[in-house]
Amino acid sequence: MSARRWVATLASTALIASLSTIVANATGNPTNGAIPPASHCGTEASGSGNEGFVDYAQLTTALQQLETSTGGTVDVEVAGYSNQGRAIHTARVGEGDKVVYVQTQIHGNEMHATEAALELLKQWGSNGPAAKKLRKNVTVVVIPRLNVDGGELDQRQNDMTWDEVVADCPQLAGASPSWNYNSRVGGFDINRDFHANLDYVPAAEDFPGDSADTGWYITPEAQTSRDVYRSLEQEFGTVDFFVDHGPRRTP
Secondary structure, eight states: OOHHHHHHHHHHHHHHHHHHHHHHHHTTOOOSOOOOSOOOOOOOOSOSOOTTSOOHHHHHHHHHHHHHHTTTSSEEEEEEEOTTSOEEEEEEEOOOSEEEEEEEOSSTTOOHHHHHHHHHHHHHTSSSHHHHHHHHHEEEEEESOSOHHHHHHTOSSOSOOHHHHHHHOGGGTTOOOOTTEETTTTEEOGGGOOOSSTTOOOOGGGOSOOTTSOOOOOSHHHHHHHHHHHHHHHHHSOOSEEEEEOOOOOO
């Protein structure tokens, strides 16, 4: 096994273990596992190599095949589109009142959790007794790759210029680019583009901001994640667990 695949396997195992703990708690069968109180976002560089991981076309095909093979038990939909027009998919399993919302690969060069998410969806969509019990008690909604453009480019950021943001939000004309914008690659660190107020509208006086401030929902990827979260709140009243998983690369 190559070093890259070995690291991917370890990361997948960690994600499966952590989500299994959450699902167990949601079904009323808590385990001894614990969710870390904080996680490190990482500062890994772009261009470290995405060979051996599913690309966008392969991910799309894998999700379509998963929906077909499970007879729709795994329900795949398009939740939104990236700046470059790639579909951002959700995969939904279960009909329980407890809601678990999972998104992976918010950083384009963190591919491991996407592989784990696909494996988990296969398990949760199967006909085994554990999967059936989970689906009865829990609704799981997964975005298996949020930063689809960054994933194709093997870079942390998405693929969007500040000028494109201003074109979408004319009220930001004349404002300084947000602090999380990388002019060298022409993209934003999506992980820094979230605001506690789901109805927030970007305002020029809130830019450029800093790492201690909230984000602005200026990227279509962050907007898509927000819209999925809000739709689940509207449907269920609350989202019981939210997991944003993007493991750091190991050199």
